[in-house]
Amino acid sequence: MTDPHxxxxxxxxxxxxxxxxxxxxxxxxxxxxxxxxxxxxFWGMTxxxxxxxxxxxxxxxxxxxxxxxxxTKDGEPAALLQTYEPGADRVGECYEVRPGDIGxxxxxxxxxxxxxxxxxxxxxxxxxxxxVLLALDRRRVVVDPDVRNTKAIARFERQxxxxxxxxxxxxxxxxxxxxxxxxxxxxxxxxxVAFPGDHA
Numbered sequence: 001m002t003d004p005h006x007x008x009x010x011x012x013x014x015x016x017x018x019x020x021x022x023x024x025x026x027x028x029x030x031x032x033x034x035x036x037x038x039x040x041x042f043w044g045m046t047x048x049x050x051x052x053x054x055x056x057x058x059x060x061x062x063x064x065x066x067x068x069x070x071x072t073k074d075g076e077p078a079a080l081l082q083t084y085e086p087g088a089d090r091v092g093e094c095y096e097v098r099p100g101d102i103g104x105x106x107x108x109x110x111x112x113x114x115x116x117x118x119x120x121x122x123x124x125x126x127x128x129x130x131x132v133l134l135a136l137d138r139r140r141v142v143v144d145p146d147v148r149n150t151k152a153i154a155r156f157e158r159q160x161x162x163x164x165x166x167x168x169x170x171x172x173x174x175x176x177x178x179x180x181x182x183x184x185x186x187x188x189x190x191x192x193v194a195f196p197g198d199h200a
Contacts, residue, residue: 007131015074017127022068028054094167100139144184161187
């Protein structure tokens with residue numbers, strides 16, 4: 001049996017981070033709990049049932065352009081990572097997509113009972129950027145947090161992302177997918193900025 005993990009990285013002082021494809025059925029309970037939490041309001045899935053959440057990710061699993069992953073830290077679920085081709089997404093209508101771009105959405109698990117841990121977010125973002133830029137061999141990451149989500153914007157900036165334009169992502173209303181209009185703050189991270197020693 002092959003290891004289903006697509007990326008594994010040991011981060012000093014933090015632990016082992018693994019990124020694997022999301023299992024829409026098996027992972028539905030943990031993901032539903034995360035997206036239902038009020039802190040995840042900007043994710044846009046509060047109010048959905050566990051079955052609806054599973055159906056959304058089952059639909060995504062059938063796409064070639066959008067992928068969902070579960071991120072674990074020492075075996076415990078830590079984040080939901082979605083990657084997508086910007087040219088096949090509504091964000092592609094709002095900026096000039098370059099070859100080698102990859103889009104990312106990241107939802108962190110709620111803090112554990114002991115409260116937030118220093119370095120937790122930075123470690124997860126480090127593993128995520130290693131995965132999308134090095135393992136997937138991409139040149140640039142684009143993120144599009146809601147403009148009201150100032151904590152996420154500041155977090156990306158601390159990670160080295162360069163703030164781009166503020167845009168309005170158009171409404172998507174097609175069978176199986178509905179996304180309301182969204183005012184977003186684009187931000188970009190170039191591979192040579194994230195990994196200055198990598199000249200591939």
